[in-house]
Amino acid sequence: MDEVATQVGAFAPLVMNAVKALVVLVLGWTVAGMIAGVVRRRINATPQIDPTLGNFVASLVKWAILAMVLVAVLGIFGIEATSIVAILGAASLAIGLALQGTLSDLAAGVMLVVFRPYKLGQYVDIGGTAGTVKDLNLFTTEMVTPDNVQIIVPNGQAWGSVITNYSAHDTRRVDLVFGIDYGDSADAAMQIILDEAKTDKRIHSDPEPWVRVTNLGDSSVDLTARLWCDAGDYWDVKFELTKAVKEAFDAKGVSIPYPHSVEIHKQA
Template sequence: MEEVIGGPFSAVLMNAGKALLVLIVGWILAGRLGAIVRKRVNSNEHIDPTLGNFFASLVKWAVLAIVLVAVLGIFGIQATSIVAILGAASLAIGLALQGTLSDLAAGVMLVVFRPYKLGQFVDIGGTSGTVKDLNLFTTELVTPDNVQIIVPNGQAWGSIITNYSAHDTRRVDLVFGIDYDDSADTAMEIILDIAKADSRVHDDPEPWVRVTNLGDSSVDLTARLWCDAADYWDVKFELTKSIKEAFDAKGVSIPYPHTVEIKKSA
């Protein structure tokens, strides 16, 4: 009796051990192959690094699928049987995995059309960050304060994508309000002199300053400057500070919001 019970039980244990070994080896192999594909693709200067991450993810999941079939084969479930089962349950599987399949399809579309690439700063449906990874199912963003955000590819593809890094240059808009008693021409000259003195500001298109609004408390001046996309924030912050200091030195005031009351005699 012990031999009869022990025989099948030992076979099950042996198959389980083999399956576990195949899973471990397959998982390690999938990771290694994915890393090799990523390294080979990214080492080619003519191929975008975004494709390296995507192809690495594709290879990894393909190897894991083969490993799963091999594990099922250890327990006597043949590949033809798996196909038959999946075919019979295709409707249920499709409904259960429609979100995942949608992310997979969207991932392919993102790689084909490439609305964003690794290292670019984007806004996806109101979520902003630098693209760190794009794989089969998700896009990984990192915010300026180093917070990780995972966006399913289906949501990314179906949302409005604003890519701030798509072009080499960007326009910097600066708005300053000056007092009604100050000279707009003097203030505009100060802004232009500082802008033209900054080597990061492009000469073409030429810096532009105009009176754009007569507000309740101030005359609003708008400056439009062009610079390299990588210099955008430095130019915006540093010129704002420099122009404010120049206004102070030249006696151009930036007024607080206020209301003037005028009384007329009867």
């Protein structure tokens, strides 16, 4: 019995240390999240500072606090901070090789915040993946597609890919192509398109709407319209003007031909 009591007594400090470490870890994680939230709100409340920077700094603060919590947890088990530094120094090469992808994402995250090729709320295409930017933290960029699918892109891949930012400018050009029959008047059809464009208040008058004959196809004469609008109105203008022009063509007898072939017989 004395031997069992001795063994239990030997494990008691270890159990107590484990409980203390768990408490410190939970509290540290909670406090880190709370402080990061306060930092994010304070920075985002300043109109002069972009929200992208607020999210990034909050993420940086959270991970810095968690690093200090980890040191405190190891200290509970008797591992001093100087020993931790020595161990990390000796294992720096191995850690660097093991975490090279993560460190690359961290470095890329800093570059994304400094150069800001995209910001929160902008619609972008990163290496062929398109969506609205919802978050940019130390390691990843979070996007949401138009059909509400979450996409997580490592910052290293984002920084190393071609980035197309559809929201970078306040205005966008809408290009529409309409095909009419060869027997119809191109001038009349172009005037119909211009009239419909002028009735839409979302379409800018400067630059003025532009309509030209751009192609003589196998079955149709193609007319291209180039119109400018606010970036937020792009898709509504594109869809609604297409419908309006089609209905105006129908009302004024302009044909939109189906693809067809003409067979010609030659006598010897």
